[in-house]
Amino acid sequence: MGIYERKQREKEKRKIEIINAARKVFSSKGFNSSTMEEIATEAELSPGTLYLYFKNKEELHTSLSIEILKYLADEIQKVVIEDISVEKKIDRFRDVFIQVYDHDPNILINLFHLQSGETLQNLSDEVLQQIKIYSSLAHGAITNVIKEGIEQGIFIDEHPVALADVLWASYAGIVLWVDSKRLLNDQKDFVKPTLKTAFALISRGLQKN
Amino acid sequence: MGIYERKQREKEKRKIEIINAARKVFSSKGFNSSTMEEIATEAELSPGTLYLYFKNKEELHTSLSIEILKYLADEIQKVVIEDISVEKKIDRFRDVFIQVYDHDPNILINLFHLQSGETLQNLSDEVLQQIKIYSSLAHGAITNVIKEGIEQGIFIDEHPVALADVLWASYAGIVLWVDSKRLLNDQKDFVKPTLKTAFALISRGLQKN
Amino acid sequence: MGIYERKQREKEKRKIEIINAARKVFSSKGFNSSTMEEIATEAELSPGTLYLYFKNKEELHTSLSIEILKYLADEIQKVVIEDISVEKKIDRFRDVFIQVYDHDPNILINLFHLQSGETLQNLSDEVLQQIKIYSSLAHGAITNVIKEGIEQGIFIDEHPVALADVLWASYAGIVLWVDSKRLLNDQKDFVKPTLKTAFALISRGLQKN
Amino acid sequence: MGIYERKQREKEKRKIEIINAARKVFSSKGFNSSTMEEIATEAELSPGTLYLYFKNKEELHTSLSIEILKYLADEIQKVVIEDISVEKKIDRFRDVFIQVYDHDPNILINLFHLQSGETLQNLSDEVLQQIKIYSSLAHGAITNVIKEGIEQGIFIDEHPVALADVLWASYAGIVLWVDSKRLLNDQKDFVKPTLKTAFALISRGLQKN
DNA sequence: TATGAATGAGGTTTCATTCAT
DNA sequence: TATGAATGAAACCTCATTCAT
Numbered sequence: 094m095g096i097y098e099r100k101q102r103e104k105e106k107r108k109i110e111i112i113n114a115a116r117k118v119f120s121s122k123g124f125n126s127s128t129m130e131e132i133a134t135e136a137e138l139s140p141g142t143l144y145l146y147f148k149n150k151e152e153l154h155t156s157l158s159i160e161i162l163k164y165l166a167d168e169i170q171k172v173v174i175e176d177i178s179v180e181k182k183i184d185r186f187r188d189v190f191i192q193v194y195d196h197d198p199n200i201l202i203n204l205f206h207l208q209s210g211e212t213l214q215n216l217s218d219e220v221l222q223q224i225k226i227y228s229s230l231a232h233g234a235i236t237n238v239i240k241e242g243i244e245q246g247i248f249i250d251e252h253p254v255a256l257a258d259v260l261w262a263s264y265a266g267i268v269l270w271v272d273s274k275r276l277l278n279d280q281k282d283f284v285k286p287t288l289k290t291a292f293a294l295i296s297r298g299l300q301k302n
Numbered sequence: 303m304g305i306y307e308r309k310q311r312e313k314e315k316r317k318i319e320i321i322n323a324a325r326k327v328f329s330s331k332g333f334n335s336s337t338m339e340e341i342a343t344e345a346e347l348s349p350g351t352l353y354l355y356f357k358n359k360e361e362l363h364t365s366l367s368i369e370i371l372k373y374l375a376d377e378i379q380k381v382v383i384e385d386i387s388v389e390k391k392i393d394r395f396r397d398v399f400i401q402v403y404d405h406d407p408n409i410l411i412n413l414f415h416l417q418s419g420e421t422l423q424n425l426s427d428e429v430l431q432q433i434k435i436y437s438s439l440a441h442g443a444i445t446n447v448i449k450e451g452i453e454q455g456i457f458i459d460e461h462p463v464a465l466a467d468v469l470w471a472s473y474a475g476i477v478l479w480v481d482s483k484r485l486l487n488d489q490k491d492f493v494k495p496t497l498k499t500a501f502a503l504i505s506r507g508l509q510k511n
Numbered sequence: 512m513g514i515y516e517r518k519q520r521e522k523e524k525r526k527i528e529i530i531n532a533a534r535k536v537f538s539s540k541g542f543n544s545s546t547m548e549e550i551a552t553e554a555e556l557s558p559g560t561l562y563l564y565f566k567n568k569e570e571l572h573t574s575l576s577i578e579i580l581k582y583l584a585d586e587i588q589k590v591v592i593e594d595i596s597v598e599k600k601i602d603r604f605r606d607v608f609i610q611v612y613d614h615d616p617n618i619l620i621n622l623f624h625l626q627s628g629e630t631l632q633n634l635s636d637e638v639l640q641q642i643k644i645y646s647s648l649a650h651g652a653i654t655n656v657i658k659e660g661i662e663q664g665i666f667i668d669e670h671p672v673a674l675a676d677v678l679w680a681s682y683a684g685i686v687l688w689v690d691s692k693r694l695l696n697d698q699k700d701f702v703k704p705t706l707k708t709a710f711a712l713i714s715r716g717l718q719k720n
Numbered sequence: 721m722g723i724y725e726r727k728q729r730e731k732e733k734r735k736i737e738i739i740n741a742a743r744k745v746f747s748s749k750g751f752n753s754s755t756m757e758e759i760a761t762e763a764e765l766s767p768g769t770l771y772l773y774f775k776n777k778e779e780l781h782t783s784l785s786i787e788i789l790k791y792l793a794d795e796i797q798k799v800v801i802e803d804i805s806v807e808k809k810i811d812r813f814r815d816v817f818i819q820v821y822d823h824d825p826n827i828l829i830n831l832f833h834l835q836s837g838e839t840l841q842n843l844s845d846e847v848l849q850q851i852k853i854y855s856s857l858a859h860g861a862i863t864n865v866i867k868e869g870i871e872q873g874i875f876i877d878e879h880p881v882a883l884a885d886v887l888w889a890s891y892a893g894i895v896l897w898v899d900s901k902r903l904l905n906d907q908k909d910f911v912k913p914t915l916k917t918a919f920a921l922i923s924r925g926l927q928k929n
Numbered sequence: 930t931a932t933g934a935a936t937g938a939g940g941t942t943t944c945a946t947t948c949a950t
Numbered sequence: 951t952a953t954g955a956a957t958g959a960a961a962c963c964t965c966a967t968t969c970a971t
Contacts, residue, residue: 125334129966139932141968150966205478206415225486249506255492255499258480262496263468266475269414271467277434283464287471290464297458298507316955337940348957353942543752547945557953559947568945623896624833643904667924673910673917676898680914681886684893687832689885695852701882705889708882715876716925731934755961766936771963 108146111136112160115153120199124154148217155220158204162224165193166231173234179242183299186235187292190264191285198284202272205265232257239299248299256299263291317355320345321369324362329408333363364429367413371433374402375440382443388451389505395444396501399473400494407493411481414474441466448508457508465508472500526564529554530578533571538617542572566635573638576622580642583611584649591652597660601717604653605710608682609703616702620690623683650675657717666717674717681709735773738763739787742780747826751781751833782847785831789851792820793858800861806869807923813862814919817891818912825911829899832892859884866926875926883926890918 114136118127129150133140147153172185194201236257242248248256271284323345327336338359342349356362381394403410445466451457457465480493532554536545547568551558565571590603612619654675660666666674689702741763745754756777760767774780799812821828863884869875875883898911 128964133933140966141933142931144967145930205475221486228486249503251499251502252495255496256503258476258483258492258496259472259500259503262475262479262500263472264475265479266471266473267468269478270471270474274467277430277437283467287464287467290460291468291471293460294458294465294468294507295503296507298503298505302511313955338942339940349941350943350958351956354955359941546943551954558945559954560952562946563951623893639904646904667921669917669920670913673914674921676901676910676914677890677894677918677921680893680897680918681890682893683897684832684889684891685886687896688889688892692885695848695855701885705882705885708878709886709889711878712876712883712886712925713921714925716921716923720929734934756963757961767962768937768964769935772934777962 104146111138111143111146111153112156116157116197116200119154119157119203120197124203152217152220154203155224157200159220159223159227161193161197161200161204162227162231164196165189166227166234168193169231169234173238179238179245179247180296180300182238183242183292183296186238186260187288191288194268194284194288198268198272198282201268205269232261235260242299247301249301260295263295264288267291313355320347320352320355320362321365325366325406325409328363328366328412333359338362361429363412364433366409368429368432368436370402370406370409370413371436371440373405374398375436375443377402378440378443382447388447388454388456389509391447392451392501392505392508395447395469396497400497403477403493403497407477407481407491410477414478441470444469451508456510458510469504472504473497476500522564529556529561529564529571530574534575534615534618537572537575537621538615542621570635570638572621573642575618577638577641577645579611579615579618579622580645580649582614583607584645584652586611587649587652591656597656597663597665598714598718600656601660601710601714604656604678605706609706612686612702612706616686616690616700619686623687650679653678660717665719667719678713681713682706685709731773738765738770738773738780739783743784743824743827746781746784746830751777751830756780779847781830782851784827786847786850786854788820788824788827788831789854789858791823792816793854793861795820796858796861800865806865806872806874807927809865810869810919810923810926813865813887814915818915821895821911821915825895825899825909828895832896859888862887869926874928876928887922890922891915894918 111132115127115132118132118135122131129140129143132153133143136143143153147156168189169186172182172189175182175185177185236253239248239253239256243250243253267287268284271282271287274280275282320341324336324341327341327344331340338349338352341362342352345352352362356365377398378395381391381398384391384394386394445462448457448462448465452459452462476496477493480491480496483489484491529550533545533550536550536553540549547558547561550571551561554561561571565574586607587604590600590607593600593603595603654671657666657671657674661668661671685705686702689700689705692698693700738759742754742759745759745762749758756767756770759780760770763770770780774783795816796813799809799816802809802812804812863880866875866880866883866887870877870880894914895911898909898914901907902909
């Protein structure tokens with residue numbers, strides 16, 4: 094391994110340390126109430142250093158989401174190539190969704206927040222590009238499985254992209270909405286059972302007769 | 303009409319003017335990028351005046367959401383008492399959802415934003431209470447219809463609250479997510495068709511065999 | 512009594528109502544933290560009305576002090592013409608001081624605050640004039656008693672104005688300082704005993720051997 | 721000198737620069753009429769920088785007072801250990817008081833202002849603590865000298881704390897009140913002669929026969 | 930590469946005061 | 951005389967970002 098490569102690797106490592114610090118802070122306070130100084134302190138670095146690795150606060154925040162989006166896309170794609178029936182693949186999507194939620198609920202909530210509106214407009218092209226890519230990968234994989242089911246005459250013959258949207262949006266909606274229901278009513282976390290119900294419902298709806 | 307009544311009416315009118323100005327500004331820039339000064343200018347008032355009608359920026363923003371949430375709850379409750387089958391009622395929910403979306407997409411997006419996370423924590427108790435009330439009304443009405451369907455042996459025998467959550471969350475998710483898809487890909491607005499697909503799917507899933 | 516006189520009297524009455532309201536508010540919150548609106552509410556009037564009776568907040572505040580200063584000056588002058596020895600008169604001054612403190616400690620504190628620095632510079636000439644007049648009356652009366660004592664060979668032969676200043680300033684200092692000592696240490700109110708000690712001391716100091 | 725030490729020293733120096741700038745501004749305009757921007761300009765810094773060294777305006781203002789209070793306490797304590805009679809020590813207190821007044825009349829006025837009422841309530845605990853400490857030191861030293869005098873049978877047998885209060889309060893009262901007399905009557909500054917008179921008086925009063 | 934002191938624009942909010950009714 | 955809605959200046963303070971070291 095050459096010097097250049099070692100340096101690259103170190104840089105990557107440092108970047109991840111920052112992301113981890115940022116995750117903690119953003120998770121507990123939300124985007125606007127978190128300060129770069131807090132993140133720097135958490136990462137045991139100085140504020141200035143953060144800017145060597147991320148263009149600005151927005152982009153640092155976004156890279157959290159990209160990270161999990163990437164992970165989500167990867168896991169979903171693995172499902173596609175599994176050698177199981179399409180019905181089972183839908184079940185596997187549900188499992189992946191739940192597993193990702195378990196892995197870091199806050200960042201997932203972040204992700205869907207991010208993907209909805211206000212924030213999206215201030216991102217750099219590079220970041221936007223990445224979001225597009227991983228989003229498309231995840232979404233495309235789901236679409237393909239649905240297509241497969243339609244072709245096999247198992248799923249109803251609707252526009253597969255729309256069906257994939259429904260799946261994805263329900264996931265997002267449940268994560269966001271059931272989370273807020275918890276906050277509003279001091280209930281415990283019903284995200285996972287609700288996700289299961291949703292998939293049971295949608296899966297039934299997808300299948301002919 | 304007495305003087306007192308006239309004054310009350312004027313006051314209410316002024317409040318609505320402010321809300322309308324705020325709607326415009328918040329819709330185009332989001333919460334954080336909008337300033338009270340812009341809103342005041344839009345309403346042809348001075349900044350200080352806004353604070354005669356709303357305690358702070360947060361509360362002004364929130365009242366937009368409450369307004370539409372109230373409307374949504376009202377419309378949904380009307381559906382419940384209609385003299386039609388439960389399947390048709392589900393269809394009518396879809397129509398209400400679409401109609402509300404048509405009425406003001408941005409504020410609806412605001413509403414679901416609001417209901418998810420960060421913001422929720424800084425609201426005054428009074429406002430929070432209102433959100434709870436209208437949220438419960440809307441959600442409760444949906445739950446009741448689903449219960450009805452279960453009792454009639456038409457719908458699958460799952461926990462009706464969870465089923466209502468799925469309906470509601472899918473709505474929220476589609477509104478938020480499909481909106482962002484539009485932003486990401488410069489597509490046109492697919493919210494309505496996606497909502498239709500979602501309801502077709504969920505409705506099928508709800509029904510036995 | 513003519514119409515004009517009746518009106519004048521009504522006006523005066525209203526003014527006193529406002530002053531009383533202001534006293535309450537200023538006493539409990541201090542000058543800067545009190546708002547004209549609070550005072551208006553307390554007086555069961557509207558903010559605008561206050562300005563019919565007082566040019567501005569400053570002047571309203573000041574008239575509280577003038578009121579007590581006037582009262583103080585009156586009481587002190589009464590002592591001067593009493594038919595008692597100069598030593599007894601000094602004792603009587605002490606009694607008046609204590610009595611005024613008892614009557615309204617907060618406003619007295621206000622008075623001495625007012626008389627010291629910052630505020631003094633923003634007052635209208637008319638108000639300033641009144642303060643000067645009553646201040647001079649009170650101070651002059653004390654000076655005269657001291658002069659009397661000197662002439663009678665009872666008091667030490669120092670500059671009587673300076674001696675009166677000492678008396679007056681000790682009063683002010685004790686009221687201000689012992690009040691703060693109470694705040695700092697959560698003690699109870701030692702103003703009155705300290706005033707007694709001070710007068711015992713000063714009185715002894717004033718008298719020849 | 722290591723880097724760390726140099727930095728600390730620079731930081732301390734900067735803090736003093738700010739305090740000096742603040743002294744100028746506060747002295748000429750009083751607390752409320754002075755703005756952080758003016759102070760920043762005076763210190764040739766930006767407003768934000770002030771907040772790196774002082775939590776807020778209040779605390780900046782207070783540190784002026786603490787500085788002089790500390791100095792005052794130090795000087796007074798030096799007197800206590802001098803090898804002179806208690807009568808002479810009282811005279812020395814007078815000298816210290818006059819010298820401190822000479823050193824910076826405005827800040828001394830500030831100090832006594834601060835110590836009286838309204839302001840005291842908004843200070844941070846740390847700052848309050850410091851005021852308490854230095855206040856107690858100064859006051860305690862005076863009390864001890866008086867105790868000494870009482871024990872030696874030289875001073876009258878009154879409660880020594882009360883006597884110390886009288887001394888201290890007279891100082892405060894004279895500084896505040898004679899200052900305002902100057903403002904009211906455009907006279908020249910009589911604080912020092914009045915202090916001398918006061919001490920002559922009080923000293924005589926303190927001593928037996 | 931890392932630091933962290935300094936920046937300074939910018940936003941929210943308050944409230945004394947005015948003025949049309 | 952009384953009202954009270956509206957004003958709008960003004961001030962504090964924050965914090966993302968920069969840059970000399």
